[in-house]
Amino acid sequence: MPSSPQTIDALLTRSEQIAGLTLxxxxxxxxxxxxANARKEKGWTGQLIELWLGATAGSKPQQDFPHLGVELKTLPIDRNGRPLESTYVCMTPLLNARGETWQSCNVRNKLAQVLWVPILAERAIPIAQRxxxxxxxxxxxAAQETILKQDWEELMExxxxxxxxxxxxxxxxALQLRPKAANSQVRTKAIGPNGQIIETLPRGFYLRRSFTESLLRNYF
Known part of the structure; x- marks a missing residue:
C-alpha cells in the first residue's frame, strides 16, 4: 500500500501520475x-483513488490527509466536464445542533482545503474504462465560504x-441536507417540533452540483 505523502507537492505529484489513466x-x-457488482462501483472508485494517493483517514470524521489539512473528493463528471451528482461532505449532527458553530463544525473542516479528482464516469462507460x-x-x-456558512447556519438552526x-x-x-443511510429502515434520534426526541433518517451535508460545476469552471 502506498505511503501517505508528507507534503502538498508530493500529493499533487501523485495525483498527476494518474491523470489520463483508466480505473x-x-x-x-x-x-x-x-x-464484479456494478452497485458497488461508487464506493470502490473513491477507495481506489484513496489507496493510490495514500489517504489515511478512512471513514473517520477527519480530513483524508489530516497532517496536510487536505480532504480528498472524487467527482464523477460527464464529457462536458459537468458533475454528475452532488458531493457528500459529512454526516449532520441532529441532537446537539445548538452547540455547533461554523468555526468548529466538521463541514468547514472538511471543506477548508479539498483535492478534487474528477473522473469521467458517465453510466454508459464501463467502470474499467472510466x-x-x-x-x-x-x-x-471568501465569497464561497460566506455562502457555505450561511447555508450551514440556516440548516443547523x-x-x-x-x-x-x-x-x-x-x-x-450551495449546501443541502439529504438522507444518508444504507436503506430507509435506518433510524437515528433528532429533535422534534415540540422539543421531544424523534426517530428519523440520518442526514448528510452535500454540496450541490451547481456549486461544484462553478468551481470546476473557474479553475479549468
Whole structure:
C-alpha cells in the first residue's frame, strides 16, 4: 500500500501520475480487483483513488490527509466536464445542533482545503474504462465560504428547532441536507417540533452540483 505523502507537492505529484489513466490501469498498478457488482462501483472508485494517493483517514470524521489539512473528493463528471451528482461532505449532527458553530463544525473542516479528482464516469462507460482527470487543489474563496456558512447556519438552526422533517434538498444555495443511510429502515434520534426526541433518517451535508460545476469552471 502506498505511503501517505508528507507534503502538498508530493500529493499533487501523485495525483498527476494518474491523470489520463483508466480505473483498470490504476487497479492493475495497485494489484486491486475490479468490482464484479456494478452497485458497488461508487464506493470502490473513491477507495481506489484513496489507496493510490495514500489517504489515511478512512471513514473517520477527519480530513483524508489530516497532517496536510487536505480532504480528498472524487467527482464523477460527464464529457462536458459537468458533475454528475452532488458531493457528500459529512454526516449532520441532529441532537446537539445548538452547540455547533461554523468555526468548529466538521463541514468547514472538511471543506477548508479539498483535492478534487474528477473522473469521467458517465453510466454508459464501463467502470474499467472510466478515466481520471486533472486533480485540483481548492480552498474556498471568501465569497464561497460566506455562502457555505450561511447555508450551514440556516440548516443547523432548522435542525436545532425541531424542523428536520420540513427540510428538503431544495433548502440551501450551495449546501443541502439529504438522507444518508444504507436503506430507509435506518433510524437515528433528532429533535422534534415540540422539543421531544424523534426517530428519523440520518442526514448528510452535500454540496450541490451547481456549486461544484462553478468551481470546476473557474479553475479549468
Amino acid at each position: 483498470a490501469e490504476i487497479a492493475a498498478h495497485l494489484g486491486v480487483q475490479l468490482p 478515466i481520471v482527470g486533472n486533480a485540483l487543489l481548492w480552498r474556498p474563496s 432548522a435542525v436545532a428547532f425541531g424542523q428536520i422533517e420540513q427540510l428538503t434538498a431544495r433548502h440551501g444555495e
